[in-house]
Amino acid sequence: MERxxxxxxxxxxxxxxxxxxEWWSILILRDxxxxxxxxxxxxKSLGIAPNMLTRRLKGLVExxxxxxxxxxxxPPRYEYVLTKTGQDFRPVLLSLLAWxxxxxxxxxxxxxxxxxxxxxxxxxVLTDQVSGEEIIASGKFKIVAGPAAxxxxxxxxxxxxxxxx
Amino acid sequence: MERxxxxxxxxxxxxxxxxxxEWWSILILRDxxxxxxxxxxxxKSLGIAPNMLTRRLKGLVExxxxxxxxxxxxPPRYEYVLTKTGQDFRPVLLSLLAWxxxxxxxxxxxxxxxxxxxxxxxxxVLTDQVSGEEIIASGKFKIVAGPAAxxxxxxxxxxxxxxxx
DNA sequence: CAGTATCCTGTCCGATACTG
DNA sequence: CAGTATCGGACAGGATACTG
Numbered sequence: 001m002e003r004x005x006x007x008x009x010x011x012x013x014x015x016x017x018x019x020x021x022e023w024w025s026i027l028i029l030r031d032x033x034x035x036x037x038x039x040x041x042x043x044k045s046l047g048i049a050p051n052m053l054t055r056r057l058k059g060l061v062e063x064x065x066x067x068x069x070x071x072x073x074x075p076p077r078y079e080y081v082l083t084k085t086g087q088d089f090r091p092v093l094l095s096l097l098a099w100x101x102x103x104x105x106x107x108x109x110x111x112x113x114x115x116x117x118x119x120x121x122x123x124x125v126l127t128d129q130v131s132g133e134e135i136i137a138s139g140k141f142k143i144v145a146g147p148a149a150x151x152x153x154x155x156x157x158x159x160x161x162x163x164x165x
Numbered sequence: 166m167e168r169x170x171x172x173x174x175x176x177x178x179x180x181x182x183x184x185x186x187e188w189w190s191i192l193i194l195r196d197x198x199x200x201x202x203x204x205x206x207x208x209k210s211l212g213i214a215p216n217m218l219t220r221r222l223k224g225l226v227e228x229x230x231x232x233x234x235x236x237x238x239x240p241p242r243y244e245y246v247l248t249k250t251g252q253d254f255r256p257v258l259l260s261l262l263a264w265x266x267x268x269x270x271x272x273x274x275x276x277x278x279x280x281x282x283x284x285x286x287x288x289x290v291l292t293d294q295v296s297g298e299e300i301i302a303s304g305k306f307k308i309v310a311g312p313a314a315x316x317x318x319x320x321x322x323x324x325x326x327x328x329x330x
Numbered sequence: 331c332a333g334t335a336t337c338c339t340g341t342c343c344g345a346t347a348c349t350g
Numbered sequence: 351c352a353g354t355a356t357c358g359g360a361c362a363g364g365a366t367a368c369t370g
Contacts, residue, residue: 006188010275011195011265011275011276012261012262012264012265012266012269012270012274012275012276013191013192013195013258013261013262013265013276014192014265015265015269015270016261016262016264016265016269017188017191017192017261018269019269021188022362022363023171023182023186023362023363024362024363026178026182027178027179027182030176030178031321031326033308033328033330034308034321034322034326034327034328035325035326035327035328036326038331038332039331039332039333040331040332040333043332045317045321045326048363048364049363049364049365049366050332050333050334051333051334051335051336051363051364051365052362052363052364053333054332054333054334055362055363056362064268072331075331075332075370076332076370077331077332078331078332078333085268088264088267088268089264090301090330091260091263091264091289091290091291091300091301092257092260092261092264093178094260094291094300094330095256095257095259095260095291096177096178096181096182096257097177097178097181097308098177098256099177099181099253099254099256099257100176100177100178100179100180100181101177101311102253103229103250103253104177104180104181104183104184105177105180105313106313107313108311108312108313109177109311109312109313110175110176110177110310110311110312110313110314110315110318111176111177111178111308111309111310111311111314111318112308112309112310112311113293113300113306113307113308113309113330114306114307114308114309115293115295115296115298115305115306116304116305116306116307116329117296117305118295118296120295120296121295122293122294122295122296122300122306123293123294123295124256124291124292124293124294124300125256125291125292125293125294126256126259126260126289126290126291126292127289127290127291127292128278128280128287128288128289128290129287129288129289129290130280130283130285130286130287130288131280131282131283131285131287133280135256135259135278135287135289136255136256139281140280140281140282141278141279141280141281141287142278142279142281143198143199143262143276143277143278143279144276144277144278144279145275145276145277146266146273146274146275146276146277147273147274147275148270148271148272148273148274148275149275149276150275153275153276156196156199156210157199160200161196161199161200161201161210162199162200163198163199163200164281165198165255165259165278187342187343188342188343189342189343203351203352204351204352204353205351205352205353208352213343213344214343214344214345214346215352215353215354216343216344216345216353216354216355216356217342217343217344218353219352219353219354220342220343237351240350240351240352241350241352242351242352243351243352243353
């Protein structure tokens with residue numbers, strides 16, 4: 001990534017985008033969650049050019065989202081697995097999935113989340129772990145500038161940009 | 166957007182990315198949630214070039230995420246507000262925020278979510294609205310191909326790519 | 331199998347100037 | 351205030367050929 005405009009941005013959303021801002025990065029992560037680990041599986045699944053795949057994979061490794069592991073010594077063979085940081089990206093992916101399903105599915109969803117136990121379709125919603133309340137559209141939550149906010153960010157909130165959620 | 170590689174993709178994640186794949190799009194949405202509506206407010210807040218802002222805004226309107234509304238007749242003045250589809254994007258933004266806070270905050274979070282009632286910091290987690298269970302890392306959920314899945318997608322799951330969540 | 335090496339195109343994005 | 355017009359650079363991404 002390393003777009004100049006995003007360097008030094010204190011907003012955690014912008015910081016997240018520095019790591020996964022490219023199209024392929026997110027799609028690669030998606031496939032990684034599906035269990036894909038090998039270079040050529042990613043390539044086949046995504047239909048991505050090999051040089052691009054190398055670049056994105058390298059980026060994800062550098063950002064700490066994936067780990068390149070040798071799974072065979074002679075000949076040397078590598079696989080790519082999600083790190084803890086990468087695994088923590090799952091809620092973003094699932095939210096993206098739910099959003100796409102809801103609004104752009106053209107009649108029917110193409111990918112679903114199922115509860116293994118009940119075998120029912122799950123509906124992912126964001127809730128507050130502390131109070132147990134649903135965060136979205138409840139009007140009971142707000143975004144505030146935290147301790148590490150820089151001046152620009154603080155100003156955004158000071159000028160009244162304080163949407164309740 | 167309109168990258169060839171993504172056209173016709175049936176995966177809802179890819180479809181979502183068609184709408185918000187660019188860096189600025191997501192940052193614009195973020196600011197829209199903060200309550201920004203006017204062209205020049207977006208520009209100041211983001212530090213984005215005006216031509217780019219025009220393009221991204223136009224894209225978001227075409228994708229149905231934002232609406233361009235005339236709020237003054239003479240002279241004609243416009244503002245940009247989130248549609249229902251755009252508002253539904255909030256969980257993605259909040260997940261991104263939580264992820265960034267957790268892993269790239271350098272000691273302290275710069276933006277936080279607070280419960281208005283209790284004034285406590287909220288911790289957003291994805292849960293299944295049906296069963297009430299936390300989806301992440303519970304191992305009780307899996308992604309499956311839905312009715313609208315195309316062959317490629319179906320094959321992905323048929324070949325054993327069925328990560329439990 | 332897991333890439334590297336080249337070459338090429340598109341467009342994202344920035345900077346600046348200008349307008350009703 | 352809310353943009354349009356124009357220019358230029360960097361790089362994401364595509365296509366193809368090649369390697370241990």
